[in-house]
Amino acid sequence: xxxxxxxxxxxxxxxxxxxxxxxxxxxxxxxxxDDVDVVMCDxxxxxxxxxxxxxxxxxxxxxxxxxxxxxxxxxxxxxxxxLDMVITDSSLQDPVRPTFLTFEGAVEGEVFAHxxxxxxxxxxxxxxxxDIGVNLRPEGVKGFSxxxxxxxxxxxxxxxxxxxxxxxxxxARSRLREQAGIGWIFWPYNQSGIVATISHERDHEGRAVEHxxxxxxxxxLPLKDEVLPDGAVRHRSSIVWSERSGNVPALLESHPxxxxxxxxxxxxxxxxxxxxxxxxxxxxxxFGVARSFVGERLALLGDAAHLIxxxxxxGLNLGLHDAAAxxxxxxxxxxxxxxxxxxxxxxxxxxxRRADITAMGIMTDGLNRLFSNDLLPVRLIRDFGLGxxxxxxxxxxxxxxxxxxxxxxxxxxxxxxxxx
Ligand SMILES: Cc1cc2nc3c(=O)[nH]c(=O)nc-3n(C[C@H](O)[C@H](O)[C@H](O)COP(=O)(O)OP(=O)(O)OC[C@H]3O[C@@H](n4cnc5c(N)ncnc54)[C@H](O)[C@@H]3O)c2cc1C
Numbered sequence: 001x002x003x004x005x006x007x008x009x010x011x012x013x014x015x016x017x018x019x020x021x022x023x024x025x026x027x028x029x030x031x032x033x034d035d036v037d038v039v040m041c042d043x044x045x046x047x048x049x050x051x052x053x054x055x056x057x058x059x060x061x062x063x064x065x066x067x068x069x070x071x072x073x074x075x076x077x078x079x080x081x082x083l084d085m086v087i088t089d090s091s092l093q094d095p096v097r098p099t100f101l102t103f104e105g106a107v108e109g110e111v112f113a114h115x116x117x118x119x120x121x122x123x124x125x126x127x128x129x130x131d132i133g134v135n136l137r138p139e140g141v142k143g144f145s146x147x148x149x150x151x152x153x154x155x156x157x158x159x160x161x162x163x164x165x166x167x168x169x170x171x172a173r174s175r176l177r178e179q180a181g182i183g184w185i186f187w188p189y190n191q192s193g194i195v196a197t198i199s200h201e202r203d204h205e206g207r208a209v210e211h212x213x214x215x216x217x218x219x220x221l222p223l224k225d226e227v228l229p230d231g232a233v234r235h236r237s238s239i240v241w242s243e244r245s246g247n248v249p250a251l252l253e254s255h256p257x258x259x260x261x262x263x264x265x266x267x268x269x270x271x272x273x274x275x276x277x278x279x280x281x282x283x284x285x286x287f288g289v290a291r292s293f294v295g296e297r298l299a300l301l302g303d304a305a306h307l308i309x310x311x312x313x314x315g316l317n318l319g320l321h322d323a324a325a326x327x328x329x330x331x332x333x334x335x336x337x338x339x340x341x342x343x344x345x346x347x348x349x350x351x352x353r354r355a356d357i358t359a360m361g362i363m364t365d366g367l368n369r370l371f372s373n374d375l376l377p378v379r380l381i382r383d384f385g386l387g388x389x390x391x392x393x394x395x396x397x398x399x400x401x402x403x404x405x406x407x408x409x410x411x412x413x414x415x416x417x418x419x420x
Pocket of ligand 1: 317
């Protein structure tokens with residue numbers, strides 16, 4: 001790749017084509033067009049995105065961003081709105097699961113979240129990036145070295161690209177964060193999240209269910225019906241089944257009938273007969289946050305900057321919030337003729353994200369500790385709390401606005417649905 005002095009000033013390399021990195025690439029290219037050269041590097045770009053079996057709840061604020069990026073109509077075709085939500089709290093053996101809290105899925109006339117599969121969303125973002133001229137490189141970044149006003153980014157294939165800024169969107173185990181010497185506060189939860197798509201006989205009617213069980217939350221999240229080639233409709237939901245990590249290998253290797261019985265114990269039979277549509281995949285759960293979100297000509301994005309428990313379905317939404325904030329800060333700086341990798345610009349990003357990420361980390365960690373617990377006094381207190389919230393419409397509205405990402409007046413423009 002040619003690396004003329006003028007060109008590298010406006011080149012941004014993004015290492016990591018997960019949903020956070022792809023969203024940032026698209027946002028930058030849409031805002032700055034030919035004034036920026038966005039290079040996206042990830043060996044996974046050449047793999048089928050549908051290999052990831054997770055599905056995500058995309059909050060209303062992230063939906064607004066996809067609308068502003070011109071992608072929402074296509075995502076909406078594949079997405080299922082969450083129309084209401086039910087929360088229960090019981091132990092596995094309890095014959096009935098009393099409902100402690102219910103939420104309507106709309107906040108101020110807007111659906112608070114939509115469910116979409118990781119595969120569908122990644123494929124749509126990749127196509128949009130390709131169409132708009134993001135330079136997609138299916139190889140990893142091996143390292144980087146800062147030389148004054150540029151950073152030299154070494155690719156796995158041996159090539160070096162000079163850029164004004166390197167964005168590390170390379171996931172929670174970020175090698176680039178480590179190479180930059182940025183500290184990582186980390187603790188494992190001794191829990192894994194088992195994810196799979198489940199087909200069921202009856203329509204879910206857009207209802208999401210979260211059962212708080214002693215081993216961790218078990219979430220049933222509605223997916224869009226699938227229309228089969230013969231015209232028949234398959235009803236589907238995604239599950240996130242938190243389990244103590246020590247139990248997971250034996251569970252996943254157990255006889256299919258035993259696994260099915262364990263699933264039914266948790267899922268229940270309210271939607272009729274159920275079956276695994278995809279092979280269950282387990283993700284170890286942990287908390288992590290970087291001591292700094294920036295380094296010299298380096299910005300951390302998404303899980304490379306923070307890792308949270310999926311109890312509130314907010315990890316990716318935080319990463320999309322990072323992408324919206326960083327795209328805005330870089331765009332505004334470049335329009336003023338500033339260097340996008342300069343310390344002033346990077347400091348703005350650090351300041352814009354620190355409070356939100358810290359608050360979400362504390363909230364999800366606290367919720368997990370409170371709910372993944374079967375001590376009777378703890379259960380009584382939390383059930384009293386849930387019952388109280390259920391009877392207070394103002395408080396409920398507060399929580400739902402928080403989950404929808406609509407509470408912050410100072411949110412980046414993209415999250416308010418405005419173009420950059
Ligand atoms: C069970 C479970 C359920 C979840 N449910 C939700 C939910 O409902 N809602 C929600 O908001 N969040 C949810 N999350 C969180 C969400 O999955 C993550 O926050 C999100 O996927 C992180 O995206 P990312 O782009 O930051 O990183 P990743 O998806 O980890 O992508 C990182 C990319 O970097 C690439 N890479 C790695 N090293 C290099 C390198 N050296 N050079 C170049 N590329 C590299 C990898 O190939 C990968 O493609 C859930 C998480 C789990 C575990």
